Amino acid sequence: MTATDHRSGFACLVGRPNAGKSTLTNALVGEKVAITSGRPQTTRHTIRGIVHRDDAQLVLVDTPGLHRPRTLLGERLNTLVRDTLAEVDVVVFCLPADQKVGPGDRFIASELAPLMTGRRRTPVVAAVTKSDTVGRAELAEQLLAVAALGEWDDVVPVSARDGFQVTELTDVLVRHLPEGPVLYPDGELTDEPEAVMVAELVREAALEGVRDELPHSLAVVVDEIVPRADGRVVDVRVNLFVERDSQKGIIIGRGGSRLREVGTRARTGIERLLGQKVFLDLHVKVAKDWQRDPKQLGRLGF
């Protein structure tokens, strides 16, 4: 193989909340890199995974769900998504097999249309995710519905759960990449700063079991990650911002019992991530209406 046979570039996964983007990213990369959950909108930051192959390197950008802006936060997320879309070599539009094509999907399709016809002509591959959840007839029907939604370069059914067509999807994406050298050294799974991963782990743990009570009103900011002098323990200090006192009570629980559980759960993940013993210090603070206040949003890293 000559050097020019090698392809490399960026792919970005879009789709409405819960479409299976994070899980598919993990399946494509082959290891757990993004944080997944059964609830919408946990992926607030762009997290990349890298597919290393002999003939190609595919860098995946897992975006927050592209959705209609409701709050200022939503608008910021959508700007982020659009900026990302303009930079990648191929877009993967994820649509779950087990849900009818709806207004949310049509909105995203309309956002993608100018991308495909624009000067750069970014290819868009529609992936029908969670194919394991439906029967053959239903899957065939969904593939037709998705194909009718836009001028996609390809439509690929896939299941991250059982690995169905994951390699085929990778092949399709690689075909859309330009010829180019290896961009990142092998073994590098994500170039996200550790702090973002740590924040996601804490956010996940803090929302466990109380998502209905705290919809989108929790922001997590890592204050510091400092290795102790003895080199054996890392001090991790994290602030959790909620919008109201009542929400603070929910996070902390009676006598601090819930916050201790959150700490224990998050610490396990952070220790795995950092490969070291961690002392985790969590602080819950009230930042009123942070979702609507540009100054607060800036401070919280959005």
Ligand SMILES: Nc1nc2c(ncn2[C@@H]2O[C@H](COP(=O)(O)OP(=O)(O)OP(=O)(O)O)[C@@H](O)[C@H]2O)c(=O)[nH]1
């Ligand atoms: N059965 C099945 N379930 C899946 C599959 N992929 C994802 N899921 C489930 O669907 C839910 C949502 O998956 P995520 O990967 O978190 O979805 P997402 O699009 O990243 O969601 P947001 O972060 O909200 O945008 C989770 O409960 C997953 O376990 C799949 O291939 N098969």
